[in-house]
Amino acid sequence: MIETAQLALQQTGIRLTPQRLAIASVLAQTGKETSALELYERVRRRHAYIGRATVFRSLDMLVTAGLAQRLERPGHVSAYIWCEAGHHHHLICTTCRTVEDLDEDAVAPLAEAIAREHGFRVDHATLDFYGECRTCASGNAGAPPARRPTR
């Protein structure tokens, strides 16, 4: 898991530091959308010390490098997900916070329809679906406790 992150980081040509590696691998491990400060806590627990600023900076890097994606949580907080394979859209389970990927192809027809019917050139869409995943829906036995809604 750490190796995955390390490899991915090196391929982008950005400088490899222990902090960045720690952040990337923690993020890659969870498979969930995680806020910067949650990551800060997590990384600190296993990595001796890391500054808040570094977490924010590294996450920005990961996003610009295309290794992570930023989501907006309600309450003006950014959350991040490891997203090596390129941009796409997400199904985010509000119970367990797990993120599934949604293929670009599934969305393309909609964007085209909009361009055609409204004469609107779509540059960017926030296309994230919140709901309940299969696992949580079918008797959420082993599911971790739902987080309290932010508002």
Added chain:
Amino acid sequence: MIETAQLALQQTGIRLTPQRLAIASVLAQTGKETSALELYERVRRRHAYIGRATVFRSLDMLVTAGLAQRLERPGHVSAYIWCEAGHHHHLICTTCRTVEDLDEDAVAPLAEAIAREHGFRVDHATLDFYGECRTCASGNAGAPPARRPTR
């Protein structure tokens, strides 16, 4: 325009105050997505005085009452649009900030496909498309000046 807002407010059963009416009608008039502080300025210009806190509180009210919707602008700022009819998705022009509504029907097939293929129950989707509207695309002669990007 003011009457529209007033009527809508009264129907929700919340108490009618001049401040709330002012905020609602200014929001209803613009047809654009507007941040809380932009609204604060606007309302102050025509309404003698209003406190910042009141603007935030009133906007929260409007959102919970279903009369407005909250969007997330980049930079952790909320923007609001008047949204009486319960429309839920939007085409937001990044040049003139005008908001067009996107019919629920246009999106429904996508949500169904997701439910079917991923076993994922979609509760809520942020489905806002950012781009350039017809007017701005076709020689944006009469278009208002583009706002400076937030970041």
Added chain:
DNA sequence: GCGCGATTTGAATACCAGTATCATTTAGAT
């Protein structure tokens, strides 16, 4: 119209995610 209690307002202030600054440290090329 008048009074009254609950609600709302405004001012100040707290809050909090995120950003800027800057001296110190470090990655990685030579």
Added chain:
DNA sequence: ATCTAAATGATACTGGTATTCAAATCGCGC
């Protein structure tokens, strides 16, 4: 091992939003 550009961490700061609380006000019953 040396060197330089880049990264880090401590700290202070920002700007949007939330909270608090005394004062003002809505709107209901009379």
